[in-house]
Amino acid sequence: MAPVDPHSFTDSSHPFATHLSLSLYFDFASSTIQGSALLTLPIPHSGNIYLDTRSLSISSVVDPQTLAPLPFSLSPVPDPIKGQNLTISLSNHSSFLITFATSPSASALQWLSSQQTFNKTFPFVYTQCQSIHARSIFPCQDTPAARLCYSARLNVPQQLSAVMSARHVERRPPVSGEAAMACDNALWCAEGRMVEEFTMEQPIPPYLFAFAVGELGFRDVGPRTRVYAESVPAVLDGAAREFAGTEDMIRHGEKLFGPYEWERFDLLVLPPSFPYGGMENPRMVFLTPTVIKGDASGAQVVAHELAHSWTGNLISNKTNEHFWLNEGFTTYAERRIVEAVQGEEIAALNTGIGWRGLNEEMDRFKDNMEFTKLKTKQEGVDPDDVYSQVPYEKGFQFIWRIERQIGRPAFDEFLKKYIATFKFQSIDTETFLNFLKVNIPGIEKEIDLVLWTEGTGIPPDAFEPVSNTYSKIFSLAKEFIHGRMPREDEVSDWHGQEWELYLENLPKSVEASQVAALDARYRLAESKNYEVKVAFLKLAISSGCREYFGEVEKTLKEVGRMLYLRPLYTALVQGSGKEEAKILAKRVFGEAQECYHPIARGVVESILLKHL
Structure with missing residues (x-):
C-alpha cells in the first residue's frame, strides 16, 4: 500500500472509479453548491477507499441500491496541500453515493458578482481544477492517474445557462425525485430553475472537469467550433473574428497527430479574472479575454489548447511530477500547428519568446534547482507554487532535440505512434523513455536522456531559435x-x-x-x-x-x-x-x-x- 501521487490520498491498492454521476444545485446567494456524487468502481471492493476533499462538507455516504448508510470519516486536520482524506468503508460495494456541499472559499471556483462581469447584470461562476482543485468541488481520486467518465445535472437559475467540458444533452425544467439526494426536492424543483444535463463518455483525469454558469451567448465559427462568452456583442464578435481560423488549425492538427477524438472544440471566453491564458478542458476550452487582440495572434493560445487534445488530454501525465509530458509535448505540437498555419517565421518568434522565458526561469529557481528539472520531486510541494515555464519550454527543447536528431519525417511517425499507443492513458517519464528507446533504437547513445529529464538547468545541446526576424x-x-x-x-x-x-x-x-x-x-x-x-x-x-x-x-x-x-x-x-x-x-x-x-x-x- 502506497500513495499513487504525492498530491493525493488515493492508495495504489484501491481501484480507481470509472464513472461519476453528479447532481449540482447552484446557490449564488451563498456562493455554494449542494451536490451528490455517485461513484462507480470497476469491480466490487471491500475495505477502506480514500478520496480527496478540500473545504467540503460531507452530509452522508450511502449504498445507492438500499440507501443504507456507509461508515465514513474525514481526517480531522486538513493537510495544507492535499486537504482532507475522506475514508469510506465498503463491503463488496461497486458504487457509493456521497452528498456534500462546497465552501464559498472553494479553491476551484470563482463566484463573480454581477458587477465583476462584462454585462454587469447577472452573476457568474466558473471552475479551474488544474492542478489539484477538483477536490474542492466534489470528493474524488484527484490525481491524473485516475481517469473516469461522467454525467452531470446542473440546477441553475433560469436566467442563466451552463456549459461543461462534456456533451450537452438537454436543458429542461427540474423533475421531482431526480436530485439524487443533492438537496431536498422542494429546493431542487423550486420555480425559476432549469436543469442542464451533460455527459462525458471518454475517460478524463479530474483536473479536466470544468463548467461555467452565467448569462452566455455564442457565435458559430466552424463546423466543430462555437465561441461562447457573456452576452456582450463586442466580446462575442471580437472573439469570433479572433478565432475564425480554428477549423483550419484542427485540420492541420489531425494531419500531424492523428484523428481529433473529442467531436467538438468549443471555446469559452471568461471574465478577466480567469488566471490562465487558456485551459484545455476537452470539448470546451476556457480562455482569458486578453487573448482577443484584434489581429488573430490570440489564436496561438488556441493552438496550444487545441494541441492538448492530443498531448495532455488523450495522454496525460500520471502525476504532476511528470507535468512536462503534458506541456512540453503540447508546446512542441502548438508550434508545429502555428508553423503550418502562420508560417516558419511566426513559429520561430514563438520559440524565441519561449527561450527567453526559459532562461528567466533558471534565474527564478536559482536557489532551488530541483524545479529546473523535467522530472521533479514534489512531495510536500504545492504544484501551484512551482508552476513555471520549465515544463513547457525545457520540455519543448527536449522534444525538439529528438526531432533534430532523427529528422522531422521519422519523428512525425514516432509521434503518431506514441499518441495512438497511449491514448486515454496517464503515463510517467519512464514509460515515455522506454517507448522512445524501443522505437528509436540507440537514441540514448545520441542524446543524454537522463541529463535532459533529471538534470538541472538547460542542457548544452538545447537550441536557441534562428530566423531572420528573430536575429x-x-x-x-x-x-x-x-x-x-x-x-x-x-x-x-x-x-x-x-x-x-x-x-x-x-x-x-x-x-x-x-x-x-x-x-x-x-x-x-x-x-x-x-x-x-x-x-x-x-x-x-x-x-x-x-x-x-x-x-x-x-x-x-x-x-x-x-x-x-x-x-x-x-x-x-x-x-x-x-x-x-x-x-x-x-x-x-x-x-x-x-x-x-x-x-x-x-x-x-x-x-x-x-x-x-
Missing part, C-alpha cells in the same frame, strides 16, 4: 543600451510578438529616461496587447520609472491572468530601495484581491510574503 529583433535590442531606439521603418510591420520579444531582450539596467523615450515614440504602455504592455511595464518598474505606477495599478486591477500578475508584482517587490513600489504592491493587492481567482490570489500572496 534582427535581438540585434536591435542590444543596441538600445547605447541609446539607439528602433526606427519606425524597422518596426512598421511588427505585431505583438515582435514587440514582446524586443522588450524581453532589452538590458535590465537601462535609464528611466530611455524607457520614457521609447514609450513616447511607440506608446507601449497603452498597448491593447497585454503581453507587450506587461513587458514594458516590467521594464519601467525595474528602471525606476515611477510615472508608470498608475498604469501598473490599472493593469493589476483589470486582469487576473497570472502571466501578468506574477511578473508585475515580483518586479514591484524585488530589490532594495524600492519602498514606494513595495507599498504600491501591497495596497493594490489589498484592493484587487477579491477580483482574483483563488489560485491567482494564492500566488500573489506567496510573492508578497517572500519579499515584504
Whole structure:
C-alpha cells in the first residue's frame, strides 16, 4: 500500500472509479453548491477507499441500491496541500453515493458578482481544477492517474445557462425525485430553475472537469467550433473574428497527430479574472479575454489548447511530477500547428519568446534547482507554487532535440505512434523513455536522456531559435543600451510578438529616461496587447520609472491572468530601495484581491510574503 501521487490520498491498492454521476444545485446567494456524487468502481471492493476533499462538507455516504448508510470519516486536520482524506468503508460495494456541499472559499471556483462581469447584470461562476482543485468541488481520486467518465445535472437559475467540458444533452425544467439526494426536492424543483444535463463518455483525469454558469451567448465559427462568452456583442464578435481560423488549425492538427477524438472544440471566453491564458478542458476550452487582440495572434493560445487534445488530454501525465509530458509535448505540437498555419517565421518568434522565458526561469529557481528539472520531486510541494515555464519550454527543447536528431519525417511517425499507443492513458517519464528507446533504437547513445529529464538547468545541446526576424529583433535590442531606439521603418510591420520579444531582450539596467523615450515614440504602455504592455511595464518598474505606477495599478486591477500578475508584482517587490513600489504592491493587492481567482490570489500572496 502506497500513495499513487504525492498530491493525493488515493492508495495504489484501491481501484480507481470509472464513472461519476453528479447532481449540482447552484446557490449564488451563498456562493455554494449542494451536490451528490455517485461513484462507480470497476469491480466490487471491500475495505477502506480514500478520496480527496478540500473545504467540503460531507452530509452522508450511502449504498445507492438500499440507501443504507456507509461508515465514513474525514481526517480531522486538513493537510495544507492535499486537504482532507475522506475514508469510506465498503463491503463488496461497486458504487457509493456521497452528498456534500462546497465552501464559498472553494479553491476551484470563482463566484463573480454581477458587477465583476462584462454585462454587469447577472452573476457568474466558473471552475479551474488544474492542478489539484477538483477536490474542492466534489470528493474524488484527484490525481491524473485516475481517469473516469461522467454525467452531470446542473440546477441553475433560469436566467442563466451552463456549459461543461462534456456533451450537452438537454436543458429542461427540474423533475421531482431526480436530485439524487443533492438537496431536498422542494429546493431542487423550486420555480425559476432549469436543469442542464451533460455527459462525458471518454475517460478524463479530474483536473479536466470544468463548467461555467452565467448569462452566455455564442457565435458559430466552424463546423466543430462555437465561441461562447457573456452576452456582450463586442466580446462575442471580437472573439469570433479572433478565432475564425480554428477549423483550419484542427485540420492541420489531425494531419500531424492523428484523428481529433473529442467531436467538438468549443471555446469559452471568461471574465478577466480567469488566471490562465487558456485551459484545455476537452470539448470546451476556457480562455482569458486578453487573448482577443484584434489581429488573430490570440489564436496561438488556441493552438496550444487545441494541441492538448492530443498531448495532455488523450495522454496525460500520471502525476504532476511528470507535468512536462503534458506541456512540453503540447508546446512542441502548438508550434508545429502555428508553423503550418502562420508560417516558419511566426513559429520561430514563438520559440524565441519561449527561450527567453526559459532562461528567466533558471534565474527564478536559482536557489532551488530541483524545479529546473523535467522530472521533479514534489512531495510536500504545492504544484501551484512551482508552476513555471520549465515544463513547457525545457520540455519543448527536449522534444525538439529528438526531432533534430532523427529528422522531422521519422519523428512525425514516432509521434503518431506514441499518441495512438497511449491514448486515454496517464503515463510517467519512464514509460515515455522506454517507448522512445524501443522505437528509436540507440537514441540514448545520441542524446543524454537522463541529463535532459533529471538534470538541472538547460542542457548544452538545447537550441536557441534562428530566423531572420528573430536575429534582427535581438540585434536591435542590444543596441538600445547605447541609446539607439528602433526606427519606425524597422518596426512598421511588427505585431505583438515582435514587440514582446524586443522588450524581453532589452538590458535590465537601462535609464528611466530611455524607457520614457521609447514609450513616447511607440506608446507601449497603452498597448491593447497585454503581453507587450506587461513587458514594458516590467521594464519601467525595474528602471525606476515611477510615472508608470498608475498604469501598473490599472493593469493589476483589470486582469487576473497570472502571466501578468506574477511578473508585475515580483518586479514591484524585488530589490532594495524600492519602498514606494513595495507599498504600491501591497495596497493594490489589498484592493484587487477579491477580483482574483483563488489560485491567482494564492500566488500573489506567496510573492508578497517572500519579499515584504
